[in-house]
Amino acid sequence: MIRAQTVRAWAFAFLVVALFAAMTLALICRGPWYDEFYTHYVTRPGPGFFALWPVWMRDNHPPLFYFLAWATNFLGDPFVLRRILNLGIALVGGGALFVLCRVRPALRPLAVPYVIALAGYLPMIGRVSELRSNFLAYVAAAIAVAALSELARPGQSPRSRGALAFLGVALAVSFSVHLAATMIVGAVSAAFGLRMLMTRDWRGAKELAAVGAIASAPFLVTTALQYGTIARNTQNFWIQSSAGEARWTIRLEIIANLTANWPLTAVASCGLAMLGWQTVKERRLSDFAWLTATLGVGVVLAVIVLIIAHLQRPFVIDRYLVSLHPPIAMILAIGVATVTKRVSASIATLIDGVMIIGSLFAIYASLQQTLKSPSWNGTAVKIAQITGRCPGVIVHVDEYWNKNTQLLPPVENRAVFPYAYRWVARAHGFELAPASSRAIAEKCPTVIWAEHAFNQRPDAEHVSARLRQQGFTKTDGRLERIGDGWIYVIPPPSP
Helix, strand or coil: CCCHHHHHHHHHHHHHHHHHHHHHHHHHHCCCCHHHHHHHHHCCCCCCHHHHHHHHHCCCCCCHHHHHHHHCHHHCCCHHHHCHHHHHHHHHHHHHHHHHHHHCHHHHHHHHHHHHHHHHCHHHHHHCCCCCCHHHHHHHHHHHHHHHHHHCCCCCCCCCHHHHHHHHHHHHHHHCCCHHHHHHHHHHHHHHHHHHHHCCCHHHHHHHHHHHHHHHHHHHHHHHHHHHHHHHHCCCCCCCCCHHHHHHHHHHHHHHHHHHCHHHHHHHHHHHHHHHHHHHHHCCCCHHHHHHHHHHHHHHHHHHHHHHHHHHCCCCCHHHHHHHHHHHHHHHHHHHHHHHCCCCHHHHHHHHHHHHHHHHHHHHHHHHHHHCCCCCHHHHHHHHHHHHHCCCCEEEECHHHHHHHHCCCCCCHHHHHHHHHHHHHHHHCCCCCCCCCCCCCCCCCEEEEECCCCCCCCCHHHHHHHHHHHCCCCCCCEEEEECCEEEEEECCCCC
16 A cells, blocks of 8 residues: 555655746746846846946845846846746755755654645746746745744754854845845844744854844845945835835735635644644643744734835835745645644645645646736737738837836836847847838838837827827828737838
């Protein structure tokens, strides 16, 4: 008879394989969008490291991901190849979690439900498919939360150098990816420090403080150099700075956690209720209860810090909140482990199987949502079809509709748009007319192209009037919106 542990291992292995297959499909099939072109432009191989470093420092976030993207230029120019960096990050993160579980057996009961939870969240698929730092922030926070949960427990002092080094590296990476990730992981770390102080583990608190100080040094140095730029860059932004806006965004992100995998949430809720009842009955906090409370306090602190920061400079949007998922996932994992350790091995295997099925459905839903994301390929494919039917088509880019974004700092935004238009046109096999050209094709349609114009909603009359102002002799045409962009097709002159 097959042992329950073997069945659980095979089911978990299937989940991992399915997850990597979905991530690979997402990064292959998703079209590029503007923020990815920004990364592509500021990490291009031509200028070299010393020319690009000042550009990275003009951004609003630490330069770690830009450096990694620049260092992996050897993968190739297409986005499909450049995004492979994220698969590497996933493998390194998975390896780090495996090593931690191997040397720290106490973490193993939490590891499987923790990974099941992480696998089903949208960031695992949506963020891996883009050449941006958000996926690195997600994986780094996941490892940092696991490391804190095991290595920052009170009563372990003196900790080994290996444990302190692992925790330090995990925190250093988490602090150096994205400002939102720094705030979230920093708040969770502070909660663990507070727990040590409450339990009078003075030596442990000193060790955690020392590791945190060393881990935060790279972030503090780069932030000190970037501070003036960040302050100027964030004076005006495209989202509102109200507390209500921030709370609503954070609330939706937390709801996304709890509804991504219903079987896991249901089992975890039962386990957390059991844990709460045990605490009330025994009038003491077990290790699981302490860990749950610590993570919960960390999440609350993180939300408070995020809202306060948002009121100063608006920045809270969904994709910046990826680091909120891991501490919530660990809380759910504690609930699941509370249930599974009270049931037989066969029942625990059944519970794992149901949760894995829930995660597979969540992965599929996330993949479908990711593949439907707007991209520059939408308009480009349509233009390629038009030029394929009539090779004399003239394609004009009208960057007027991109001015709102181009005027936002950093200054590189002004160069990224022409770079992106040229890159996409080359990738789809059609040519662009010179910026000064006002030519109208004689025997084929003339196409006016605007991408990443989601905040610009002109009608055909407005576009026609704009073309007349630019000096086009024929302006009557048909407007077609595709994703966040549009094309305006002017038919050829009548014979």
